[in-house]
Amino acid sequence: MDHFALVDGELHCEAVPLSRIAAEVGTPVYVYSANALRTQARRFRDGLKGAGRVHLAYAIKANPNIAVLNVLAREGYGADVVSGGEMARALAAGMPAADIVFSGVGKTRAELSRGIGAEIGQFNIELEEEGVVLAQLAAAQGKTARAVLRVNPDVDAGTHAKISTGKSENKFGVPIAEAADIFGRLAGLNGLNLRGVAIHIGSQLLDLGPLEAAYSRIGAFVSELRARGHTITHVDLGGGLGVNYKAGDVPPDPADFGAMVARVTKDWDVTLMFEPGRVITGNAGVLLTEVIWVKPGVTSPYVIVDAAMNDLARPALYDAWHDFEAVRPSGECMVANIAGPVCETGDTFARDREIDVVKSGDLAIFRTAGAYGATMASTYNSRPLVPEVLVDGDRYAVVADRIAAETILAAERVPDWL
Numbered sequence: 273m274d275h276f277a278l279v280d281g282e283l284h285c286e287a288v289p290l291s292r293i294a295a296e297v298g299t300p301v302y303v304y305s306a307n308a309l310r311t312q313a314r315r316f317r318d319g320l321k322g323a324g325r326v327h328l329a330y331a332i333k334a335n336p337n338i339a340v341l342n343v344l345a346r347e348g349y350g351a352d353v354v355s356g357g358e359m360a361r362a363l364a365a366g367m368p369a370a371d372i373v374f375s376g377v378g379k380t381r382a383e384l385s386r387g388i389g390a391e392i393g394q395f396n397i398e399l400e401e402e403g404v405v406l407a408q409l410a411a412a413q414g415k416t417a418r419a420v421l422r423v424n425p426d427v428d429a430g431t432h433a434k435i436s437t438g439k440s441e442n443k444f445g446v447p448i449a450e451a452a453d454i455f456g457r458l459a460g461l462n463g464l465n466l467r468g469v470a471i472h473i474g475s476q477l478l479d480l481g482p483l484e485a486a487y488s489r490i491g492a493f494v495s496e497l498r499a500r501g502h503t504i505t506h507v508d509l510g511g512g513l514g515v516n517y518k519a520g521d522v523p524p525d526p527a528d529f530g531a532m533v534a535r536v537t538k539d540w541d542v543t544l545m546f547e548p549g550r551v552i553t554g555n556a557g558v559l560l561t562e563v564i565w566v567k568p569g570v571t572s573p574y575v576i577v578d579a580a581m582n583d584l585a586r587p588a589l590y591d592a593w594h595d596f597e598a599v600r601p602s603g604e605c606m607v608a609n610i611a612g613p614v615c616e617t618g619d620t621f622a623r624d625r626e627i628d629v630v631k632s633g634d635l636a637i638f639r640t641a642g643a644y645g646a647t648m649a650s651t652y653n654s655r656p657l658v659p660e661v662l663v664d665g666d667r668y669a670v671v672a673d674r675i676a677a678e679t680i681l682a683a684e685r686v687p688d689w690l
C-alpha cells in the first residue's frame with residue numbers, strides 16, 4: 273500500500289492532507305509515514321524468516337530522526353551507527369546499547385572509548401591498527417569489546433560510483449587477501465572479542481547478483497578462518513538493498529533477498545547481521561514543497577520550487593531521480609525543468625521532465641525522500657534547516673523544527689580584535 277496517495281483528488285500522507293501540513297508547518301518540509309516505516313521494517317524482517325538467527329541494525333545514516341528511530345526501535349530494530357553523534361541518537365531513541373553496531377572507516381579514539389563505555393554491541397573494525405587501539409582502550413576500561421573485521425571483497429556492486437564501497441580501490445575494509453592474517457593477529461588481543469566478519473559493498477543495489485557474489489566470498493572466508501582455528505559466531509552482511517525511485521526501477525523484493533541469503537548462508541551456523549537503511553525509510557518519506565514561480569525557459573519552463581539542493585542534495589550529488597507530483601493534480605501534464613532557489617545550476621531536480629501541470633502557489637512533492645534526505649540537508653545560501661513531520665494515521669507531529677537562519681547566525685560571532 274502507498275502511504276502517500278490521492279484522497280478526493282488531493283495527496284495525503286496516511287489520513288492527513290499534505291495541504292494541512294503545508295499550511296500549519298510551512299514548506300519545504302519532509303513528511304514521513306509511521307505506517308510505511310512499520311510496513312517496510314516488517315517486510316524486511318519477514319523476508320529473512322528462513323535465514324536462521326538474525327540481528328537487524330537499521331543504518332541510521334539513512335534517516336536519523338529520533339522519532340523515526342523510535343518507531344523502528346519498537347519494531348525490534350537496533351542501529352548501525354557511524355559516529356558518536358549517531359550513537360548518541362540511537363541510545364536516546366531507546367535502542368539498547370547491546371543492539372548497536374558501530375561501523376565507520378574513521379572512528380576516532382574518543383568515539384571508540386565512548387562506545388566501549390556505553391557497552392555497545394559490536395564494533396566493525398576497518399583496519400588492523402583500529403583493532404589494536406580498540407583492544408587497548410577496552411582493556412584500559414577493564415572491558416572486552418565485541419568486534420568483527422570488515423573485509424573488502426572486491427566486488428563491483430553495479431551502482432553509482434559515489435556509493436560503491438566493495439571494490440578493492442575503495443577506502444573500506446581490509447583486502448580479502450590479507451584479511452585472514454590480520455584476523456589472526458587481532459584475534460588474541462586482550463580487550464577484544466573478535467567474533468566474526470563484516471561486508472558492505474554499496475548502496476541502492478537493484479540486482480542481487482553482486483550481493484550474492486560478495487556473500488559467497490565471505491562464506492569461503494569464514495571457512496578459511498575456521499580452518500585456522502578461529503571461532504566465528506557473527507557475520508554482518510551490511511545493507512544496500514535498493515528502492516524504486518522511478519518507473520522501471522525494479523528493486524529486489526525483500527522476500528527474494530531473504531531467500532538468497534538463506535540459500536547462500538545455510539551452512540554458516542552464525543548470527544547474521546544486517547544494516548538496512550534506504551530500504552526501510554526511502555519510500556516512507558516525501559519532501560513537500562511549494563512552487564514559487566514558473567519561469568519561461570529556452571526549451572522548457574523552469575518550475576522554481578521553495579525546496580533546494582540544500583534540502584535534498586541527492587539530485588545535485590548523484591544525478592538522482594526523485595518523482596515530482598502535484599498535491600492536487602489536475603490530470604494535465606507539462607514538460608518542465610524543476611529547480612530550487614540556490615544560486616547554482618546544479619540546484620536542478622529534473623530537466624525536461626513530464627510532470628503534473630503546476631503554477632505559482634501550488635504544492636508538490638518529491639517522492640522517495642525518506643532516506644538520505646533531511647539528514648544530508650545543509651543551510652547553504654543561509655537557508656533555514658528543513659523541518660520534519662511524522663504522520664501516524666490521522667495524527668501528525670513536527671519531529672524536527674525548522675532551524676531559522678537567524679538561529680544559525682546567532683551561533684556565529686565577530687572577534688572583538690577585528
Ligand code: LLP
Binds near residue numbers: 510550
Ligand atoms: N552499512 C554501511 C557500512 C554503510 O556504509 C551503509 C551506507 C549502509 C549500511 C546502509 O546502506 P543502505 O541500506 O541504505 O543502502 N547518501 C547516499 C547513500 C550513501 C550510503 C552510504 N552507506 C545516497 O543518497 O544515495
